[in-house]
Amino acid sequence: MKPLLSVVVPVHNVEEYLEECLTSLARQTLVAIEVVVVDDGSTDGSRRIAEGFAARDGRFRCVHQPNAGLSAARNAGVAHTTPGVPYLAFADSDDLVVPDAYARMLASLESTGSDLVTGNVWRLTGQGPRQAWQYRWLTADHPRTHVTRDPRLLADRVAWNKVFRRSFWDRHAFTFPVGRLYEDAPVMIPAHHLAGSVDVLHEHVYLWRVREGSITRRRTDVRGVRDRIAACEQVSAFLADRGAGQRELYDASCLRDDFVYFLEGLPMGGPTYRAAFMADAGAFLDRAGDAVLDGLPAEARIRWRLVRERRLDELLAVLEFERTNGTGTFAVRGLPGRRRAVHPAVAGGAVEARLGRNDLPAVARLVEASWGTDGRLTLRGYAYIRNLPATAPRHALKAALVREAGGGRPRKVPLRTVRMPGATADSGQEAHSYDHAGFEAVLDPGRLGPGVWLVGVVVASRGVLRRAALRAV
Structure with missing residues (x-):
């Protein structure tokens, strides 16, 4: 055959x-x-x-x-x-x-x-x-x-x-x-x-x-990081005349997908590895220019700016902060519409990034659901906008909405704000308090009628309004 x-x-x-x-x-x-x-x-x-x-x-x-x-x-x-x-x-x-x-x-x-x-x-x-x-x-x-x-x-x-x-x-x-x-x-x-x-x-x-055993070794390999960046540069050069924006899209994908693997290896790598990464990744950014950073999350733009400016010590401080507080944790500075992300690990907030809508997402979690003797369902949980602290009730104003799964207009349901320190603990970071992000919402099946109902939360904090589906912790 x-x-x-x-x-x-x-x-x-x-x-x-x-x-x-x-x-x-x-x-x-x-x-x-x-x-x-x-x-x-x-x-x-x-x-x-x-x-x-x-x-x-x-x-x-x-x-x-x-x-x-x-x-x-x-x-x-x-x-x-x-x-x-x-x-x-x-x-x-x-x-x-x-x-x-x-x-x-x-x-x-x-x-x-x-x-x-x-x-x-x-x-x-x-x-x-x-x-x-x-x-x-x-x-x-x-x-x-x-x-x-x-x-x-x-x-x-x-x-x-x-x-x-x-x-x-x-x-x-x-x-x-x-x-x-x-x-x-x-x-x-x-x-x-x-x-x-x-x-x-x-x-x-x-x-x-x-094969998990070799991941750490590969992540801090000098030849590995140089070959990876060289491969990306080879492809980028191929795309240089392939139509408007194709090279920029690829360069951004390298920062988002390829280089992060080696960036996160910097704390584990020795001086030779760190020097190789900063030199080659910095040269890539020098060639690609600032525009390649525009579509990246704010925390990524801060990290890559530090690479481009060869500020290794501050970059290591940022990575250490993220190790204990999670990626995407930063401080917010400025008025609504002109807000900037500044990193707590960079002295004096010397590196900042303009904030887009996706940089301040809503977090809405269900902690407990219980039926009352009156046949109504009480939902307890929390909702906040990430990186906007909720240190007082007015910092996380909330409303609960339900909508039938098949469509239809959302309906508002009764909700009250409660203190819930577990919100801060669940967030996995120590830079912000979300203690007043808690809520209790009451659903009356008799008023909603039979069907499958989806529950969401609208949360307002410091001039920012977001809507999010309610998910289990």
Whole structure:
């Protein structure tokens, strides 16, 4: 049977996981596949496992080479695929592919004619599968879309949850950069932009194994941070002439998604690591300019300004403050409409950021619900606007609303403000008091009538008004 899909699997010292990975490929409901396993100089039992699959299943074959790294192994695997096979995919040797993933992905490409298809991903940890944060937005299929129409695809930077039309791959002569870490983005983001269209599947296709033991080491690795920033710069340069705003969108996504991982490693890293991060991330910001910070949360803009100005000591103080108080905790200065965020860890508030609506969100939590003898339901909870302290009842004025789930206008229900120190304790920070954010609201089912009712809270604090759904603590 002539294969429809070539799958390249680079392997280096993964004997603990390889059997499970290759089994997930052998059991694909799409039978017409070939699997090219590239043994990249393994010194454990990986070679034996790979050769065992090749001996039992004619769809598998092994390629052996001296250790040259992930990119070189992937490139070698592509070179050893059978000519004329119409589709190409990659799988990492410690991960798993969902049994019907390739059947669904090829069916999508055959239906739409798109150049590549990408799918949803589980993170596989010791606690089992969890939704990968990069794909939380993915709740429906998006056939024949494109990154220029859906910028959320900028977070889709990995090779292994995709199938490529081989003619598209060869036409653009894609190769992975040899000798570099974080090799996926310099190929995947250009592929997204060069594709005529892309199919996005909301059902999961891949289980990405996260080996927790090495996270801290990777986070403070000098080569790692330099290669990651260099990869982002390479993609950014590619996007420089790809249409208005494409480069700026990508640069902002690097600050939001890529660099934060290494930024948070600064307290753990040594002097060499800190110097490398500040130099390379600072140069990235110098080139990108202030406009790239505009869409980021206020606390992120403060951190990145400190990086750009090479103020390491104050940045470390900010990160230490966030470790104990949580990200997004800051002081607010100025009048409504002209308010600024200032960071308590920066002496004299010397770095500040303009506040947007999303920087002062409402928090509304249900603590207790109880039925009275009169048949009415009392809800106890708290509501406040984050970073606007509620040290007196007038600092968090509240109203409770209910609305039938099927629609209709909201109705106001009786509510009174109460003192609730638990609101401050639950907030996980020590910079602000929300002790007077508490409330009690009473719902009368007899007046509401039968149905499903949604409960929300409107809260006003220091000239700011917000509405929020009421959620359990």
